[in-house]
Amino acid sequence: MQPIRSMRELVERAVAQGRRRVAVPGAQSESALDAVLEANARGLADAVLFGDRAALEKELAARGVDPGRFDIRHEPDDARAARGAVELVRAGEADILLKGRLSTGELMKAVLDRATGLRAGGLISDVMVTEFVGGGEHRVVAVTDGGVNVAPSLADKRCILLNAVGVFHRLGFERPRVAALCALETVSPAMPHTAEAAELAAAAARGEIEGCEVFGPVALDGALSVEAARTKKIPHPAAGRADVMLCPSIEAGNSLAKAFTWLAGRPVAHVLAGARAPVLIPSRAEAAMDKLCSMALGALVAGGGA
Amino acid sequence: MQPIRSMRELVERAVAQGRRRVAVPGAQSESALDAVLEANARGLADAVLFGDRAALEKELAARGVDPGRFDIRHEPDDARAARGAVELVRAGEADILLKGRLSTGELMKAVLDRATGLRAGGLISDVMVTEFVGGGEHRVVAVTDGGVNVAPSLADKRCILLNAVGVFHRLGFERPRVAALCALETVSPAMPHTAEAAELAAAAARGEIEGCEVFGPVALDGALSVEAARTKKIPHPAAGRADVMLCPSIEAGNSLAKAFTWLAGRPVAHVLAGARAPVLIPSRAEAAMDKLCSMALGALVAGGGA
Numbered sequence: 001m002q003p004i005r006s007m008r009e010l011v012e013r014a015v016a017q018g019r020r021r022v023a024v025p026g027a028q029s030e031s032a033l034d035a036v037l038e039a040n041a042r043g044l045a046d047a048v049l050f051g052d053r054a055a056l057e058k059e060l061a062a063r064g065v066d067p068g069r070f071d072i073r074h075e076p077d078d079a080r081a082a083r084g085a086v087e088l089v090r091a092g093e094a095d096i097l098l099k100g101r102l103s104t105g106e107l108m109k110a111v112l113d114r115a116t117g118l119r120a121g122g123l124i125s126d127v128m129v130t131e132f133v134g135g136g137e138h139r140v141v142a143v144t145d146g147g148v149n150v151a152p153s154l155a156d157k158r159c160i161l162l163n164a165v166g167v168f169h170r171l172g173f174e175r176p177r178v179a180a181l182c183a184l185e186t187v188s189p190a191m192p193h194t195a196e197a198a199e200l201a202a203a204a205a206r207g208e209i210e211g212c213e214v215f216g217p218v219a220l221d222g223a224l225s226v227e228a229a230r231t232k233k234i235p236h237p238a239a240g241r242a243d244v245m246l247c248p249s250i251e252a253g254n255s256l257a258k259a260f261t262w263l264a265g266r267p268v269a270h271v272l273a274g275a276r277a278p279v280l281i282p283s284r285a286e287a288a289m290d291k292l293c294s295m296a297l298g299a300l301v302a303g304g305g306a
Numbered sequence: 307m308q309p310i311r312s313m314r315e316l317v318e319r320a321v322a323q324g325r326r327r328v329a330v331p332g333a334q335s336e337s338a339l340d341a342v343l344e345a346n347a348r349g350l351a352d353a354v355l356f357g358d359r360a361a362l363e364k365e366l367a368a369r370g371v372d373p374g375r376f377d378i379r380h381e382p383d384d385a386r387a388a389r390g391a392v393e394l395v396r397a398g399e400a401d402i403l404l405k406g407r408l409s410t411g412e413l414m415k416a417v418l419d420r421a422t423g424l425r426a427g428g429l430i431s432d433v434m435v436t437e438f439v440g441g442g443e444h445r446v447v448a449v450t451d452g453g454v455n456v457a458p459s460l461a462d463k464r465c466i467l468l469n470a471v472g473v474f475h476r477l478g479f480e481r482p483r484v485a486a487l488c489a490l491e492t493v494s495p496a497m498p499h500t501a502e503a504a505e506l507a508a509a510a511a512r513g514e515i516e517g518c519e520v521f522g523p524v525a526l527d528g529a530l531s532v533e534a535a536r537t538k539k540i541p542h543p544a545a546g547r548a549d550v551m552l553c554p555s556i557e558a559g560n561s562l563a564k565a566f567t568w569l570a571g572r573p574v575a576h577v578l579a580g581a582r583a584p585v586l587i588p589s590r591a592e593a594a595m596d597k598l599c600s601m602a603l604g605a606l607v608a609g610g611g612a
Binding site: 132134146147150181182183184190191193219220221224225228231232247248249250251252253254255256258259260261262263264265284285 | 438440452453456487488489490496497499525526527530531534537538553554555556557558559560561562564565566567568569570571590591
């Protein structure tokens with residue numbers, strides 16, 4: 001399988017894979033229904049909608065959609081809807097969890113429940129997938145973690161890295177190249193993140209982190225531009241060709257992830273990785289294209305079947 | 307004075323202001339000479355070059371420049387060159403300090419010397435000035451501090467903020483709008499930077515931080531896009547119209563600053579503010595246009611004269 005080269009290919013490959021099944025707690029949500037209907041129309045996914053049946057049927061009819069196209073489970077209580085949707089995923093009857101109108105906290109409570117949730121042993125982290133266009137290149141890259149883990153420890157960073165690498169394997173990247181981002185290229189005692197970046201790169205070089213290449217510490221230019229990496233004399237063969245940018249804090253990851261939308265105008269997709277199934281958190285502020293890309297990303301990460 | 311609206315206007319205004327005087331320790335540096343020669347040719351600045359006289363004259367001649375156009379001070383020792391250049395600025399005989407081939411550490415040692423340096427009471431911080439193009443807008447914005455202060459305290463952030471505000475006053479912005487950037491818009495106990503952002507905004511609202519508007523915590527979209535700020539219901543009148551983006555860490559600031567170059571392809575300028583005179587640190591990886599913009603920024607921040 002070739003690595004995908006654009007967000008368009010992301011959607012095409014997800015469609016080609018066949019329909020996946022999405023469980024949506026609190027489905028009376030404009031954002032969630034936008035995503036579900038578009039993904040359904042494209043042949044990407046079927047949905048099981050948890051919520052108030054009458055309200056949902058009315059909402060679907062108002063959008064000109066036959067409510068009979070969806071499996072609706074009457075569950076007006078948000079917490080119970082979350083548990084029901086998670087249970088469906090645990091039972092293998094749904095492949096993806098998509099947040100509806102309930103809060104992210106309510107959803108994650110059900111996901112993280114030790115007895116009945118979707119824990120898989122590691123951390124859950126946000127992986128943002130987008131396109132980098134520059135220096136004659138047009139390719140798919142990821143930024144992590146700008147959404148979940150605030151101030152990750154070295155062990156946390158390793159989990160976050162592995163989650164993103166797992167996502168990229170599903171996108172056809174055999175050995176994703178990971179840049180451990182910092183503000184510069186040398187280890188400085190005044191900047192603890194530089195030492196942790198160097199340690200992650202060393203662990204990968206020792207074979208303790210598998211399935212990827214890791215380089216760092218490196219700043220954004222040395223991560224993305226082969227020319228900048230050459231000027232800065234970064235010796236690693238993957239320098240300037242990062243697929244995944246591992247950020248040292250939520251603030252760094254969040255700004256960089258949003259820069260792809262607001263400075264570069266690129267489409268973006270988000271998935272929470274590290275649970276037993278991909279979790280999608282749509283946002284009202286997202287463009288329709290971004291919602292579709294996230295559904296496609298979720299479907300490819302879920303994989304299996306078909 | 308109107309606020310500048312583009313990097314082109316930044317250069318034009320600096321040229322219109324008349325020549326400033328730049329002191330360059332360790333001037334046998336390709337980056338520094340590039341900047342000096344271009345600024346000199348544009349009528350922006352004259353230079354006093356500290357270094358090995360014979361080597362400098364040879365270098366200038368090789369570039370087809372009459373060495374007689376510059377005031378060359380023979381000082382082959384880098385540390386002494388740094389002290390000499392700083393002394394010239396202290397004496398009011400130069401307006402701007404431009405790093406040559408010596409290390410940033412060597413230069414800053416001379417700048418920060420309590421007896422003979424250029425301390426002005428507060429922190430020294432990096433202010434990156436660039437353009438934001440999006441949502442039908444084309445305007446000048448700044449990112450701070452992606453270069454000097456690693457993990458600023460609340461008091462440090464206040465100094466960094468005031469340094470950037472001072473720079474923007476020199477660019478014609480009467481009351482710059484400052485976004486205290488974080489990963490989200492609410493104060494969360496799990497994210498100490500959100501509480502500090504809220505405190506900076508509150509201090510400005512109480513009139514304790516003067517000469518600017520401050521809002522936050524806010525993520526990049528709510529800082530730069532009026533539409534996103536509206537969707538996210540951020541109540542501050544400056545939301546979505548940030549001139550200055552105050553970042554919570556060097557890693558966040560560095561990636562965001564570099565995103566303007568590498569994701570958005572915009573010209574950028576850097577100045578160290580907070581000393582008695584602007585300090586410029588040119589980098590080999592910078593484009594020629596960026597070097598010129600930094601010289602213009604330094605000249606406008608130096609102000610005075612003419």
